[in-house]
Amino acid sequence: MFDRLKGEFHRQDDASSTAGSSTRPPPPAYDGPPPNARPTSTSKETNRPYERPEPTFRTNFGSVSLHMGDRIRLMGLPPEITAAIRSTLQQTWPNGIQDERGYHGSVEFKLRGYPWSPTGDDAIHARRVTRGIMATLYSHGWVLYISTDISRKPGDKDNLFFRHQDPPPAPREWFSCTFSKGDRIRLIDAPESVVQDMIRTLQGYIQTHRPYHVSGTYEIKLNGSPFAASGGETMVSRVLCLELFEVLERNGFTLYASIDQKYGGQHGTETDSWQMSRPVGWSPGAPVYHQ
Template identity: 30%
Template structure:
């Protein structure tokens, strides 16, 4: 029958697997082992306050689906959007800990509501390209036409027992504010839904022509600023549903090696 998966293609010991987002509320795992499915389910239950509506195989037995309550991947809903950043950040941390390395994110559909599929490779302990140091995670998202939101806590749920630098979020906010001021983008900053939100002058995420050049320059300066504090980009992910007239933008996930002792957290 058309669309059937040939028997010889059963994943078995596959070193590749995918994490994908569907509709406004669904997470699917393809070709991950059972222990990863169980760990992801436990993490979702602890990190996503609305909870899980249902779980189970989706189509062929190789894919497993979590249907969540609420709309983490929806177009509207700031609270759900911030919670979804925390959720995906902690799933990335969990997979990272289990030596599943993110290879790439990809759009595998032409539908305007399509979101990214994340492709992972399993590394053996001896060949893993992932650093062995303890790391922590930060999410950074654009919002509306003029906002940047930072999601970072003093404790990363995805890495039990790992306490982050309580003062580091203040350092991140201060340095990003200086960068935005230098480009005349900063309008104000405040807390919103347990995350910090910058409101920018103008509408940079809707800019055209010369204004779009300035916007891309801001993106470069943002990366330089984050790197100066030890953060590197791990993934940029389109995780929310857009409309036929209004595309959503990527959420950026940063990782840094956790400083030890009195190591300085800012080089700026």
């Protein structure tokens, strides 16, 4: 039964197709672009098609890496930025630049002394060097993209990658924070309001605090050894970090970079150095944006 009805349906369809074949217009022809053609639009003035321009946005990246005990290598940065960093090194490192050369596609500065394996006061100045480099790059629109360890070599340090922005971001002010000897926090060039707020916040953890003998530096000595702890004491350093972040936020600062910049021997046991920044002109109560 079903087959007979299906056959009648096809005969009726064929008959109607034949009857209309003499009057039915041919299907329209569509002359579309080839598969790989670029998209076009129509100009309102001339009603003529034109090709859309290729995108012009392009992001540039650059690299600053720390090597051995005394080298800085720049890659992907234009000559004017290299010149600005050269000036920054001369201002922030008391021993100055010993040599400059090209090195396998990079520009290498060799500093006098050993900023990445420092002794005494050089440890403070070495943090000013890396902070000065980041602040200089930031002022020219080169914003830190990532601080990362990409080497398994003993004694390796972080590689800093920067992304260029145009126009440059708004100016910022900076200070450094280091964790020393297992029980010390050193604030380098921090505003006095930050120092006093940190002392109040950490008073239950503090053994002593005083201005450090290097100008612009304040040292807080903590109870125990939270940065060289074991067992349950390891969580004290985490609590301290949470407290430090709250102090930073209350004062308009954010953590811009955490950098392994010191040679830690064969086992790489050094702590990071923190570099903080906030917008110039920030006032209490204003929002704080992480950058």
